[in-house]
Amino acid sequence: MPIVVKLDDLLRARGMTLTELSERVDITLANLSILKTGKAKAIRFSTLEAICQALECQPGDLLGRGEEQTSATE
Amino acid sequence: MTHSKNDPLLLVAQGLLVLLTGLILFALVMVSMGAAAVLTVQRAEILAKVAAAGAPPGLYWTLVAALFLVVVMLGFGLRFVIELGRIVASVRTGDPFCPANADRLARMAWLTLGIQAGAWLMILPALQVQPYVDRLPIRVDLQWPPTGLVLALVLFILARVFRHGTALRTDLEGTV
Numbered sequence A: 001m002p003i004v005v006k007l008d009d010l011l012r013a014r015g016m017t018l019t020e021l022s023e024r025v026d027i028t029l030a031n032l033s034i035l036k037t038g039k040a041k042a043i044r045f046s047t048l049e050a051i052c053q054a055l056e057c058q059p060g061d062l063l064g065r066g067e068e069q070t071s072a073t074e
Numbered sequence B: 001m002t003h004s005k006n007d008p009l010l011l012v013a014q015g016l017l018v019l020l021t022g023l024i025l026f027a028l029v030m031v032s033m034g035a036a037a038v039l040t041v042q043r044a045e046i047l048a049k050v051a052a053a054g055a056p057p058g059l060y061w062t063l064v065a066a067l068f069l070v071v072v073m074l075g076f077g078l079r080f081v082i083e084l085g086r087i088v089a090s091v092r093t094g095d096p097f098c099p100a101n102a103d104r105l106a107r108m109a110w111l112t113l114g115i116q117a118g119a120w121l122m123i124l125p126a127l128q129v130q131p132y133v134d135r136l137p138i139r140v141d142l143q144w145p146p147t148g149l150v151l152a153l154v155l156f157i158l159a160r161v162f163r164h165g166t167a168l169r170t171d172l173e174g175t176v
Helices: A007-014 A018-025 A029-036 A045-055 A066-073 B008-039 B043-052 B058-092 B099-121 B123-132 B147-173
Strands: A003-005 A063-065
Touching: A007 A029, A007 A045, A018 A029, A018 A045, B008 B043, B008 B058, B043 B058, B058 B099, B058 B123, B099 B123, B099 B147
Parallel strands: none
Antiparallel strands: A003 A063
Protein backbone atom coordinates (compact mmCIF):
# COMPACT_ATOMS: atom_id res chain seq x y z
CA MET A 1 0.00 0.00 0.00
CA PRO A 2 1.37 3.46 -0.81
CA ILE A 3 2.00 5.85 2.03
CA VAL A 4 -0.01 9.01 1.60
CA VAL A 5 1.18 12.36 2.92
CA LYS A 6 -1.75 14.45 4.09
CA LEU A 7 0.21 17.69 4.32
CA ASP A 8 -2.13 19.51 1.94
CA ASP A 9 -5.19 18.72 4.11
CA LEU A 10 -3.40 19.74 7.30
CA LEU A 11 -2.22 23.01 5.78
CA ARG A 12 -5.72 23.79 4.53
CA ALA A 13 -7.23 23.00 7.94
CA ARG A 14 -4.79 25.35 9.64
CA GLY A 15 -4.97 28.04 6.97
CA MET A 16 -1.24 27.89 6.44
CA THR A 17 0.70 28.05 3.19
CA LEU A 18 3.61 25.82 2.25
CA THR A 19 5.92 28.85 2.27
CA GLU A 20 4.88 29.72 5.83
CA LEU A 21 5.48 26.14 6.94
CA SER A 22 8.83 26.16 5.20
CA GLU A 23 9.87 29.26 7.17
CA ARG A 24 8.67 27.75 10.46
CA VAL A 25 10.30 24.35 10.14
CA ASP A 26 13.43 25.54 8.33
CA ILE A 27 13.02 23.03 5.50
CA THR A 28 13.34 24.21 1.93
CA LEU A 29 10.18 24.85 -0.04
CA ALA A 30 11.43 22.42 -2.67
CA ASN A 31 11.70 19.58 -0.13
CA LEU A 32 8.30 20.35 1.36
CA SER A 33 6.86 20.38 -2.13
CA ILE A 34 8.39 16.93 -2.79
CA LEU A 35 6.74 15.73 0.44
CA LYS A 36 3.39 17.33 -0.38
CA THR A 37 3.18 15.89 -3.86
CA GLY A 38 4.00 12.40 -2.59
CA LYS A 39 7.30 12.20 -4.48
CA ALA A 40 9.41 11.70 -1.34
CA LYS A 41 10.95 8.25 -0.89
CA ALA A 42 11.75 8.71 2.79
CA ILE A 43 11.25 11.17 5.62
CA ARG A 44 13.66 11.90 8.44
CA PHE A 45 12.38 11.77 12.03
CA SER A 46 13.71 15.32 12.48
CA THR A 47 11.62 16.54 9.52
CA LEU A 48 8.57 14.71 10.80
CA GLU A 49 9.00 16.15 14.28
CA ALA A 50 9.48 19.69 12.96
CA ILE A 51 6.37 19.52 10.76
CA CYS A 52 4.26 17.97 13.54
CA GLN A 53 5.42 20.69 15.92
CA ALA A 54 4.58 23.45 13.46
CA LEU A 55 1.20 21.98 12.55
CA GLU A 56 0.46 20.81 16.10
CA CYS A 57 -0.39 17.30 15.03
CA GLN A 58 0.75 13.70 15.42
CA PRO A 59 2.80 11.81 12.80
CA GLY A 60 -0.28 9.68 12.15
CA ASP A 61 -2.22 12.81 11.15
CA LEU A 62 0.39 13.58 8.53
CA LEU A 63 0.93 10.10 7.14
CA GLY A 64 -1.47 7.37 6.20
CA ARG A 65 -1.76 4.28 4.06
CA GLY A 66 -3.44 4.59 0.69
CA GLU A 67 -5.99 1.88 1.48
CA GLU A 68 -6.85 3.42 4.86
CA GLN A 69 -7.50 6.76 3.25
CA THR A 70 -9.70 5.18 0.60
CA SER A 71 -11.77 3.38 3.24
CA ALA A 72 -11.95 6.57 5.30
CA THR A 73 -13.37 8.49 2.36
CA GLU A 74 -15.87 5.74 1.74
CA MET B 1 29.53 22.91 -5.95
CA THR B 2 31.90 25.82 -6.34
CA HIS B 3 34.39 24.18 -3.98
CA SER B 4 34.94 21.27 -6.38
CA LYS B 5 35.27 23.60 -9.35
CA ASN B 6 38.12 25.52 -7.71
CA ASP B 7 39.80 22.51 -6.13
CA PRO B 8 43.50 22.85 -7.07
CA LEU B 9 43.97 19.07 -7.09
CA LEU B 10 41.25 18.64 -9.70
CA LEU B 11 42.59 21.53 -11.75
CA VAL B 12 46.09 20.02 -11.72
CA ALA B 13 44.66 16.58 -12.54
CA GLN B 14 42.72 17.97 -15.52
CA GLY B 15 45.79 19.84 -16.76
CA LEU B 16 47.96 16.74 -16.47
CA LEU B 17 45.37 14.59 -18.21
CA VAL B 18 45.17 17.03 -21.12
CA LEU B 19 48.98 16.92 -21.35
CA LEU B 20 48.98 13.13 -21.13
CA THR B 21 46.29 12.89 -23.82
CA GLY B 22 48.43 15.03 -26.09
CA LEU B 23 51.54 12.93 -25.41
CA ILE B 24 49.76 9.62 -26.03
CA LEU B 25 48.14 10.97 -29.19
CA PHE B 26 51.55 12.12 -30.42
CA ALA B 27 53.10 8.73 -29.62
CA LEU B 28 50.16 6.97 -31.27
CA VAL B 29 50.57 8.98 -34.47
CA MET B 30 54.35 8.51 -34.51
CA VAL B 31 54.24 4.74 -33.89
CA SER B 32 51.45 4.33 -36.46
CA MET B 33 53.53 6.25 -39.00
CA GLY B 34 56.55 4.11 -38.07
CA ALA B 35 54.55 0.93 -38.51
CA ALA B 36 53.26 2.15 -41.87
CA ALA B 37 56.83 2.95 -42.93
CA VAL B 38 58.07 -0.46 -41.78
CA LEU B 39 55.35 -2.08 -43.86
CA THR B 40 56.04 0.04 -46.97
CA VAL B 41 59.08 2.21 -47.68
CA GLN B 42 61.43 0.72 -45.07
CA ARG B 43 60.42 -2.88 -45.66
CA ALA B 44 63.31 -3.78 -47.97
CA GLU B 45 65.86 -2.03 -45.76
CA ILE B 46 64.67 -3.84 -42.59
CA LEU B 47 64.51 -7.20 -44.36
CA ALA B 48 68.10 -6.65 -45.48
CA LYS B 49 69.19 -5.77 -41.92
CA VAL B 50 67.40 -8.85 -40.57
CA ALA B 51 69.15 -11.04 -43.15
CA ALA B 52 72.52 -9.38 -42.43
CA ALA B 53 72.09 -10.12 -38.73
CA GLY B 54 71.61 -13.79 -39.56
CA ALA B 55 68.05 -13.79 -38.23
CA PRO B 56 65.19 -15.69 -39.90
CA PRO B 57 63.06 -13.52 -42.30
CA GLY B 58 60.06 -14.17 -40.04
CA LEU B 59 61.63 -11.77 -37.56
CA TYR B 60 60.44 -8.90 -39.77
CA TRP B 61 56.82 -9.88 -39.09
CA THR B 62 57.62 -10.23 -35.40
CA LEU B 63 58.74 -6.59 -35.44
CA VAL B 64 55.58 -5.57 -37.33
CA ALA B 65 53.43 -7.44 -34.78
CA ALA B 66 55.28 -5.76 -31.91
CA LEU B 67 54.64 -2.33 -33.45
CA PHE B 68 50.96 -3.19 -33.95
CA LEU B 69 50.76 -4.26 -30.29
CA VAL B 70 52.28 -0.94 -29.20
CA VAL B 71 49.64 0.92 -31.27
CA VAL B 72 46.86 -1.09 -29.60
CA MET B 73 48.32 -0.49 -26.13
CA LEU B 74 48.63 3.25 -26.81
CA GLY B 75 45.00 3.23 -27.97
CA PHE B 76 43.99 1.58 -24.69
CA GLY B 77 46.07 4.14 -22.80
CA LEU B 78 44.39 6.99 -24.64
CA ARG B 79 40.95 5.66 -23.84
CA PHE B 80 41.98 5.20 -20.19
CA VAL B 81 43.06 8.84 -19.91
CA ILE B 82 39.86 10.04 -21.62
CA GLU B 83 37.71 8.03 -19.18
CA LEU B 84 39.69 9.38 -16.22
CA GLY B 85 39.28 12.91 -17.57
CA ARG B 86 35.51 12.44 -17.67
CA ILE B 87 35.50 11.22 -14.06
CA VAL B 88 37.55 14.22 -12.94
CA ALA B 89 35.17 16.52 -14.84
CA SER B 90 32.18 14.95 -13.06
CA VAL B 91 33.90 15.46 -9.68
CA ARG B 92 34.42 19.11 -10.59
CA THR B 93 30.74 19.56 -11.37
CA GLY B 94 29.99 18.05 -7.95
CA ASP B 95 28.21 14.96 -9.24
CA PRO B 96 30.63 12.03 -9.17
CA PHE B 97 28.28 9.35 -7.82
CA CYS B 98 26.51 8.49 -11.04
CA PRO B 99 26.15 5.12 -12.84
CA ALA B 100 28.26 6.46 -15.74
CA ASN B 101 31.31 6.81 -13.47
CA ALA B 102 30.95 3.24 -12.20
CA ASP B 103 30.88 2.10 -15.84
CA ARG B 104 33.90 4.28 -16.62
CA LEU B 105 35.88 2.78 -13.75
CA ALA B 106 35.01 -0.74 -14.88
CA ARG B 107 36.09 0.14 -18.45
CA MET B 108 39.35 1.60 -17.08
CA ALA B 109 39.96 -1.64 -15.19
CA TRP B 110 39.49 -3.70 -18.37
CA LEU B 111 41.74 -1.28 -20.29
CA THR B 112 44.42 -1.67 -17.61
CA LEU B 113 44.14 -5.44 -17.92
CA GLY B 114 44.45 -5.07 -21.69
CA ILE B 115 47.57 -2.92 -21.36
CA GLN B 116 49.03 -5.39 -18.87
CA ALA B 117 48.30 -8.31 -21.19
CA GLY B 118 49.89 -6.35 -24.06
CA ALA B 119 52.99 -5.69 -21.95
CA TRP B 120 53.31 -9.41 -21.25
CA LEU B 121 52.66 -10.30 -24.89
CA MET B 122 55.52 -7.98 -25.85
CA ILE B 123 57.85 -10.44 -24.15
CA LEU B 124 57.28 -12.94 -27.01
CA PRO B 125 58.69 -10.73 -29.79
CA ALA B 126 61.35 -9.48 -27.38
CA LEU B 127 62.54 -13.05 -26.76
CA GLN B 128 62.64 -13.70 -30.51
CA VAL B 129 64.64 -10.55 -31.18
CA GLN B 130 67.00 -10.87 -28.19
CA PRO B 131 69.60 -13.21 -29.81
CA TYR B 132 70.17 -10.70 -32.62
CA VAL B 133 69.87 -7.53 -30.58
CA ASP B 134 73.58 -6.62 -30.87
CA ARG B 135 73.40 -6.94 -34.68
CA LEU B 136 70.13 -5.02 -35.16
CA PRO B 137 69.28 -1.38 -34.36
CA ILE B 138 66.86 -2.53 -31.62
CA ARG B 139 66.92 -2.30 -27.85
CA VAL B 140 65.20 -5.03 -25.83
CA ASP B 141 64.15 -4.41 -22.23
CA LEU B 142 62.53 -7.48 -20.68
CA GLN B 143 60.30 -6.73 -17.69
CA TRP B 144 57.35 -8.35 -15.93
CA PRO B 145 55.70 -5.39 -14.24
CA PRO B 146 52.71 -6.62 -12.17
CA THR B 147 51.54 -3.10 -11.23
CA GLY B 148 48.88 -3.12 -13.95
CA LEU B 149 47.17 -6.07 -12.30
CA VAL B 150 47.05 -4.30 -8.94
CA LEU B 151 45.70 -1.14 -10.59
CA ALA B 152 43.03 -3.15 -12.45
CA LEU B 153 41.99 -4.79 -9.18
CA VAL B 154 41.75 -1.40 -7.44
CA LEU B 155 39.69 -0.03 -10.34
CA PHE B 156 37.28 -3.01 -10.33
CA ILE B 157 36.76 -2.51 -6.57
CA LEU B 158 36.31 1.25 -7.01
CA ALA B 159 33.70 0.57 -9.71
CA ARG B 160 31.78 -1.54 -7.17
CA VAL B 161 32.15 1.21 -4.55
CA PHE B 162 30.81 3.77 -7.02
CA ARG B 163 27.85 1.57 -7.92
CA HIS B 164 27.01 1.23 -4.23
CA GLY B 165 27.52 4.97 -3.67
CA THR B 166 25.23 5.74 -6.60
CA ALA B 167 22.50 3.52 -5.13
CA LEU B 168 22.88 5.22 -1.74
CA ARG B 169 22.70 8.62 -3.35
CA THR B 170 19.56 7.70 -5.24
CA ASP B 171 18.00 6.67 -1.92
CA LEU B 172 19.05 9.92 -0.30
CA GLU B 173 17.72 12.04 -3.16
CA GLY B 174 14.11 11.26 -2.28
CA THR B 175 14.63 11.82 1.46
CA VAL B 176 13.24 14.99 3.00
